Amino acid sequence: MLLLILWIGISAHTQRSKWKTHSDEAMSLYRQGHYDQAVEMAKKALQVAEQTEGPNHPSVAAPLNNLATMFSTQGQYVQAEPLYKRSLAINEQALGPDHPNVAQDLEDLAALYRKSGREKEAEAPEKRAAAIRAIGIAFTSCAAWQKLQPSRTFCMAANSDQKT
Numbered sequence: 001m002l003l004l005i006l007w008i009g010i011s012a013h014t015q016r017s018k019w020k021t022h023s024d025e026a027m028s029l030y031r032q033g034h035y036d037q038a039v040e041m042a043k044k045a046l047q048v049a050e051q052t053e054g055p056n057h058p059s060v061a062a063p064l065n066n067l068a069t070m071f072s073t074q075g076q077y078v079q080a081e082p083l084y085k086r087s088l089a090i091n092e093q094a095l096g097p098d099h100p101n102v103a104q105d106l107e108d109l110a111a112l113y114r115k116s117g118r119e120k121e122a123e124a125p126e127k128r129a130a131a132i133r134a135i136g137i138a139f140t141s142c143a144a145w146q147k148l149q150p151s152r153t154f155c156m157a158a159n160s161d162q163k164t
Contacts (some may be wrong), residue, residue, distance in 0.1 A: 019048035025062050026067040030070055039118065042067040054130065058094035072108075077116040084109045103132035 022045035030038035046063040053059045068083035088105035094102055106129035111123035 019045045019052060019059075019063065022048060023066060026066060026070075035070070035074060039067065039070050042070055056090055056091060056093065058101075061090040061094075061105070064090070065105065068112075069108065072112050072115065075115075077112055080112055081109070084112060097136050098132050100132065100136055103129040103136070106132070 016052055020067060022041055026038045029035075029041055042063060046060070049057075049060045049063045051106055062145065064083045064087040068080040068087065071077070071080035071083070084105060091099060091101045091105055092102035106125040110122040110125040111128065113119070113125070
């Protein structure tokens with residue numbers, strides 16, 4: 001039984017390493033200008049990540065976003081949009097609506113809208129991303145300030161639930 005558990009653990013780690021390796025290779029190929037090969041490798045990375053982690057695991061969001069970015073930068077907006085939206089949905093569900101990864105997904109989606117001439121549609125995700133980034137800055141600044149001045153109370157406006 002112990003050997004089976006060890007084998008399952010090693011197998012899962014190997015699969016995670018495999019999709020990460022595919023993803024790194026896809027990005028390398030893309031940077032070298034081998035776009036078709038990069039897209040195929042990114043698709044493999046996504047497939048392995050989905051098989052290893054499950055289709056809605058937060059680890060799947062990164063290969064989705066990479067593939068979407070490859071399509072978007074080549075002007076293939078129709079292929080990119082559902083991938084960005086799926087990455088966003090996964091990150092919102094897994095990490096919460098105010099996570100920095102959600103902000104990045106929103107910024108990527110807004111950029112796609114702008115590139116494809118859909119400026120009005122870009123406004124809402126841009127505003128939401130900016131709000132998330134502002135929350136992050138407030139918490140980061142608050143945390144840094146509190147380390148310098150631990151006896152003082154700060155940041156009540158940023159997070160009224162936080163005991164400072």
